[in-house]
Amino acid sequence: MRVLVIHGPNLNLLGEREPAVYGTQTLPQIDAQIAELAKELQLEVRSVQHNSEGAIVDELHAARGSYDAVILNPGAYTHYAYAIADAIAAIGTPVIEVHLSNIFAREAFRRKSVVAPVCAGTIGGFGADSYLLALRAAAHKI
Ligand code: DQA
Numbered sequence: 381m382r383v384l385v386i387h388g389p390n391l392n393l394l395g396e397r398e399p400a401v402y403g404t405q406t407l408p409q410i411d412a413q414i415a416e417l418a419k420e421l422q423l424e425v426r427s428v429q430h431n432s433e434g435a436i437v438d439e440l441h442a443a444r445g446s447y448d449a450v451i452l453n454p455g456a457y458t459h460y461a462y463a464i465a466d467a468i469a470a471i472g473t474p475v476i477e478v479h480l481s482n483i484f485a486r487e488a489f490r491r492k493s494v495v496a497p498v499c500a501g502t503i504g505g506f507g508a509d510s511y512l513l514a515l516r517a518a519a520h521k522i
Contacts, residue, residue, distance in 0.1 A: 454495055
């Protein structure tokens with residue numbers, strides 16, 4: 381079973397980016413935790429990070445037929461990127477939306493997710509553990 385993890389914009393700066401909100405772990409450290417759990421769950425996992433919306437859309441299209449589930453943190457695109465929502469709806473592969481922070485407890489513009497209605501589920505607010513919970517959810521779903 382293959383799972384693709386897509387980290388969206390600005391997540392390459394984790395560790396130094398607003399640590400009070402996003403924690404002190406770097407993206408490679410989070411990816412290492414994901415890889416360790418994937419091994420335990422006997423899942424094959426690949427993690428990628430893209431800052432641009434089009435690259436995320438391309439990645440979702442390429443996942444069609446080659447991955448059993450996608451874990452996606454769309455970053456700020458969550459709140460307005462209809463092209464990403466359309467890509468999720470188009471591919472038919474289950475996508476789990478993930479956030480490090482609890483977007484519903486933050487600024488008004490973050491309280492809306494345009495991708496949530498087309499995702500299998502949403503996990504947020506647990507820091508890096510949000511990804512690990514999503515991986516467990518993916519393992520159950522597929
Ligand atoms: C985020 C929340 C978004 O609102 C924000 O723009 C991010 C990160 C999160 O993981 O908490 O870049 O997706």
